[in-house]
Amino acid sequence: MGSYFQSVAFPTVTAAEAKDLASKLLEGLVARGILLGAENPDELAPGYPPGPRAHELTEPGFEHTRELLANGVVFETERNVFHAGGNGLELTCRACGLEHSPDSAIGDLVQQWFDGDDDVLLTCRFCGHRERLVAWDGPWPWAFGHLGVTFLGWPRLRPELVRIMEGLVGHPARVVLGTV
Ligand SMILES: [Zn+2]
Incomplete structure (x- = not known):
């Protein structure tokens, strides 16, 4: 089985507001124990590592995710195509x-x-x-926008988590399921 990822993108966020909203999103996810607040310095394991409560907001199987080297959440705040990799379009x-x-x-x-x-x-x-x-x-689908986060190797996110993220950002999300 190859590796998989999910991107949660916010297509209606403008370039001007992307960085501020990314900070709000990160703070909110850290406060809820979904992410840790410090980015992993290892290039092979990019992004913010999962927090102690991450498993409560995904489908089962998070024990496996915690054992992966690359299980972080990567924030994109530049114009970006959130594609689905091997899943096509x-x-x-x-x-x-x-x-x-x-x-x-x-x-x-x-x-x-x-x-x-x-x-x-x-x-x-x-x-x-x-x-x-x-x-x-x-x-x-793919998503196109200036703000999105990609979860590496996480089980399917539960809809509650996507709604929490929409609440923090104040814009609707689109979820892209991808494989490498
Ligand atoms: Zn048609």
């Missing part, structure tokens, strides 16, 4: 309801977004519906 069209994995042209669209075009459009290959790349959702 699978989206559901809001107009026709069909699911599709975008073809190779998606790479150019993602690059355009990364270069600063927030309104780049992705077209449904079935019905031609066009919608902003960042607004597409589906069974295996």
Whole structure:
């Protein structure tokens, strides 16, 4: 089994507010015992290590996570594509309801977004519906934004944890499930 990760991203956070909101999020998670307050200095184990109560807000299996070398939570506060790694990308069209994995042209669209075009459009290959790349959702979505955190090797986060994070940040979250 390869390693896996989950990103919780906040697509509506602006570049200007990302760093302040990241600090608030970190403080809140540390105060609840979900994370420890000091980043791990080891490059092979990046991010903030899990706190003593982390297991209360995930699905079972956290004993295994605690034994992993890389089990930290990495904060991103720059424009970032929260992709799903080996899980690929699978989206559901809001107009026709069909699911599709975008073809190779998606790479150019993602690059355009990364270069600063927030309104780049992705077209449904079935019905031609066009919608902003960042607004597409589906069974295996990605997220695009200036603030997000990636949990390395944690069991599935319980919805309560995602709601706590939304409360701390004050913006809705999108969860991306990935494998390396
Ligand atoms: Zn469609």
